[in-house]
Amino acid sequence: RKEVEQDPGPFNVPEGATVAFNCTYSNSASQSFFWYRQDCRKEPKLLMSVYSSGNEDGRFTAQLNRASQYISLLIRDSKLSDSATYLCLSSNTGKLIFGQGTTLQVKP
C-alpha cells in the first residue's frame, strides 16, 4: 500500500459543478499537508496549504481530518481552466511523499 494515495481519476465534470478529491495518508506522524496543481508537462505549483481548521481560497476549500488520516480538496463552480492534475503532499521531518495525482477534466 502506498503511503499517500489518491484516486487517479479522471474526474470528468461539467462547468459549474462542485467536485471533491480525497487523499489518504498512512503515516500518522505526518505534520504538514499541501495541494499542488500540475498542468500537462509543466511543473507543479502550490495551490494551497492544508490546516486542521480548514483553509479556503475563493472557490477552493481544503480540509484535514487527522482522525481518519485524509485531506480533501473541494472545488466549487468548476471552470474550464481548473482542468489539471491535483497532487497532495504529505511531509514529516525530511520525508516528503506526493500522491500520484488526480486528474480533473472540466467540460463545457
Place this chain on the structure above:
Amino acid sequence: DAGITQSPRHKVTETGTPVTLRCHQTENHRYMYWYRQDPGHGLRLIHYSYGVKDTDKGEVSDGYSVSRSKTEDFLLTLESATSSQTSVYFCAISEPSGGARQYNEQFFGPGTRLTVL
C-alpha cells in the same frame, strides 16, 4: 515566479554514460530537492539538501548522487545511466519556517526531460 532554473531542459543519452543535471536558484532558500516523475508513480523524492554540503536520501536514491557546494546550486548525477532512469526530473526549493510547518511550501523548477536509450 520563484527563480529556479534547470539545465539542460532536455537530454538524450545512452545507457552507461554519466549524466549531470543542474538546478540553480536565486531565492537563497536553504532546502533543495530532486524529484523524478513517472506515469503511475507521481513525484518521488530522490535526494534533498538542507544546506551547503548537507544532503540526505529520499525515496528512490539508488543510482543517483547529489552535491551542493553553494547555496544556489544543487547537482544530480547519474553515474551510469540506465533506461529505468528515463523520466522527467524536477528540482524544488523551500525555506522552512520551523515548528509544524518545518517543510514549507515548495517551488518547482521547469523540469528536465531525460531519455536514456
